[in-house]
Amino acid sequence: MKLNELTIAEARKRLDAGDLTSTELTKACIAEIKNQNPTLNAFIEVYEDDALEQALRSDERHSRSECLGALDGVPLGLKDNLLNQGKEVTSGSNILKGHISAYDATAVRKLKGQGAVILGRTNMDEFAMGSSTEHSAYGPTKNPHDLERVPGGSSGGSAVAVAAKMALGALGSDTGGSIRQPAALCGTVGLKPTYGRISRSGLMAMASSLDQIGPFAKTAEDAALILEALQGPDSLDQTTSNHPLFVPEWKKDLSGVRIGLPRQAWGAGMHDEVRSEVMRGVEALKERGAEIKEVDLPYADEALAVYYVVMPCEVSANLARFDGMRYGLRVKDLPLFETYAKSRAKGFGPEARRRILLGTYALSRGYYDAYYLQAKRVQTLIRKAYEQAFTEVDMLVTPTAPNPAFRLGEKTTDPLTMYLEDVFTVGVNVAGLPAVSVPCGKADGMPVGMQLIGRHFDEAGILAAARIFEESD
Amino acid sequence: MALTREQVQGLADLARLDLSEDELKTAEQDLDKVLGYVERLQEVETQGVEPFAMPARTAWREDVSLPCDHAACEIILSNFPERSGDLLKTPGVFESPKGKKA
Numbered sequence: 300m301k302l303n304e305l306t307i308a309e310a311r312k313r314l315d316a317g318d319l320t321s322t323e324l325t326k327a328c329i330a331e332i333k334n335q336n337p338t339l340n341a342f343i344e345v346y347e348d349d350a351l352e353q354a355l356r357s358d359e360r361h362s363r364s365e366c367l368g369a370l371d372g373v374p375l376g377l378k379d380n381l382l383n384q385g386k387e388v389t390s391g392s393n394i395l396k397g398h399i400s401a402y403d404a405t406a407v408r409k410l411k412g413q414g415a416v417i418l419g420r421t422n423m424d425e426f427a428m429g430s431s432t433e434h435s436a437y438g439p440t441k442n443p444h445d446l447e448r449v450p451g452g453s454s455g456g457s458a459v460a461v462a463a464k465m466a467l468g469a470l471g472s473d474t475g476g477s478i479r480q481p482a483a484l485c486g487t488v489g490l491k492p493t494y495g496r497i498s499r500s501g502l503m504a505m506a507s508s509l510d511q512i513g514p515f516a517k518t519a520e521d522a523a524l525i526l527e528a529l530q531g532p533d534s535l536d537q538t539t540s541n542h543p544l545f546v547p548e549w550k551k552d553l554s555g556v557r558i559g560l561p562r563q564a565w566g567a568g569m570h571d572e573v574r575s576e577v578m579r580g581v582e583a584l585k586e587r588g589a590e591i592k593e594v595d596l597p598y599a600d601e602a603l604a605v606y607y608v609v610m611p612c613e614v615s616a617n618l619a620r621f622d623g624m625r626y627g628l629r630v631k632d633l634p635l636f637e638t639y640a641k642s643r644a645k646g647f648g649p650e651a652r653r654r655i656l657l658g659t660y661a662l663s664r665g666y667y668d669a670y671y672l673q674a675k676r677v678q679t680l681i682r683k684a685y686e687q688a689f690t691e692v693d694m695l696v697t698p699t700a701p702n703p704a705f706r707l708g709e710k711t712t713d714p715l716t717m718y719l720e721d722v723f724t725v726g727v728n729v730a731g732l733p734a735v736s737v738p739c740g741k742a743d744g745m746p747v748g749m750q751l752i753g754r755h756f757d758e759a760g761i762l763a764a765a766r767i768f769e770e771s772d
Numbered sequence: 773m774a775l776t777r778e779q780v781q782g783l784a785d786l787a788r789l790d791l792s793e794d795e796l797k798t799a800e801q802d803l804d805k806v807l808g809y810v811e812r813l814q815e816v817e818t819q820g821v822e823p824f825a826m827p828a829r830t831a832w833r834e835d836v837s838l839p840c841d842h843a844a845c846e847i848i849l850s851n852f853p854e855r856s857g858d859l860l861k862t863p864g865v866f867e868s869p870k871g872k873k874a
Contacts, residue, residue: 601813
């Protein structure tokens, strides 16, 4: 087995035992990046010298019997929307080409504090808007299982970095499925934690009330190790929660665990093989002791509609800061209005512009009540529907995405067909819940993901179930 | 509901996006499709339902100014699209205050 194929937990044991150095591990990842990245385009920048320097420091700490945490010496990738002081970070957009981070995102600061090795920044749909990583200023990322197909998105680069064994883990962000859907399409584990679990300070905002940082990893156990490193309240993000911290609670079986299959999610509009593979996954959970029952979860279609109102409204506000004034691209030698309008038109790609216009419309006078306010009311109903479902069951299971990875270019002409790929994932963001996608068989020869959705702050429950599924699969 | 070209142009002006005729046409079609989909929200009965709002944290940090370290200052300055010494250069605010539509 090559070193870059190790899980984080395996690497940790060998690093601690002294039969592996971080330098060896980091070199193995960099070699794999050099081998595969020219084809896959998962990393848009690799920090080879810095990574080897960080690895050396980790090895020096080990020789002094010091260890900063579970991630000390572990090579990881960062999505291109997480600030990393002194490094270029652009959210996959032309409007930020050349922009250098002035400070570290809290999540990045915590990784560094644990001694993690940062390999580079990964490709993404511009400002995290998309489900295919085709909307990037750096060109598309390819799915390692079939180069003609998309890896999903928006965190496609991070998903591919882990799936193709170029990194032991990676960070992404999930606003409507941007961690779970690419994890499913590439065959890795992807965790979207509860809203408020991880500080968003230094994450370039797309839709602030829905965004959440989370890990990609090879296993549920590895995802738990990264979550433990990143979590906790932060004075720089007032939406972080004071709820007790996540502690893994691994189980031997699922006896006493009630798992719900939302009737509305398992209806029409899903690839046959996706359905049969995820049903097989549900059977495996049942064999390990879980009680399976159908539950009612109304407003499944409405959740997608709420998302496509609330998200663009927040996008139009959050992206107003990119105006060519203090940073980013400026079209020069024009009066003020034209400087704004030409800089933004030149800097933003088609999907970002589309969502800005949509949000501008939904927030404009005369339409605000009908769109934004109504969407926020329906959001209350959706959250109540999940709360009701969680009185009957402990977690919910759905496919992560309705279809396996689609072909490059297949869904770029009609935005709505791309949006419909998010139908199983967005409800979780609208309700602020945690959810994990685990690999669950194949459809059309491509990976399928099973999504486990938990109660607020019950990452321990869904990760334990995910790990039991991994063991039985 | 269909948007008129004038409405789309108005949104582009509000959003400070200088779009070509072709881009306006595409935007018009795309917005119609998405608005057609989200229209279903109008059918949900929400009488007496409060719009969702995230509860704010009860503990706030002190509102104090913190020093910016030299390295961070240098990076912020280096990110300015145009500068004059340590000052940010911008187009004149009073040259066309309300934009081209004024």
